[in-house]
Amino acid sequence: MHFTLTDLVTDITQNGAESGATQVELEVRESPGQFRFSVKDNGKGMTEEEMKKAQDPFITDGIKHPHRKVGLGIPFLIQTAEQSGGGWDIQSQKGQGTTVSAWFDPGNVDTPPLGDISGMFRTVLLFSGPGEFIIRRQRQGAEGEELGYEVKKSELAAALGDLEDTQSLILLNQYLRSLEEDE
Ligand SMILES: Nc1ncnc2c1ncn2[C@@H]1O[C@H](COP(=O)(O)OP(=O)(O)OP(=O)(O)O)[C@@H](O)[C@H]1O
Ligand SMILES: [Mg+2]
DSSP: OOOOHHHHHHHHHHHHHTTTOSEEEEEEEEETTEEEEEEEEOSSOOOHHHHHHHHOTTOOOSSSOTTOSSOOHHHHHHHHHHHTTOEEEEEEETTTEEEEEEEEOTTSTTSOOOOOHHHHHHHHHTOSSOSEEEEEEEEEOTTSOEEEEEEEHHHHHHHHSSTTSHHHHHHHHHHHHHHTSOO
């Protein structure tokens, strides 16, 4: 099965979007030695017990994806990070929210390829659920200089109108791609 780091990030971000949160923040940082992301939501949160369940690859309710044999989700993130010399962290408070972070070594042969960053940002910005979605991006340019940007769904919607409208989607795509260009 082929998958990318952006597939993992999208999946974890979807959990945040489905958590009842009014705001989700996605941070993606990249340096030559590390790819790191964190997803923070102010949704329903998890008890210790619920967190243990969510981390267990052998527990699945089988309702949402009755035919899926290879799960994504938190166990898959943990497995992929640990197998490739990376790491992960989950902080959650029932009724308060959850923060899931993971980091990967891009040089490790077992680390999945990066995937399409701006395509992923577009996908997560369109998740229904949270009223506000904030993206923070940091990476290094060709000369090692720090590059980065922040995108807020509320500001995009104010500028582009309904983001699901075809015209807006095209503009959103162009805008997100332009942010990833060096100059
Ligand atoms: N950010 C979160 N806030 C609250 N609960 C969460 C969060 N992330 C995961 N969970 C809990 O952990 C469970 C397992 O998450 P996981 O992503 O593995 O599966 P899923 O979201 O139920 O289904 P799938 O990701 O396969 O569509 C969720 O159903 C949810 O109960
Ligand atoms: Mg999920």
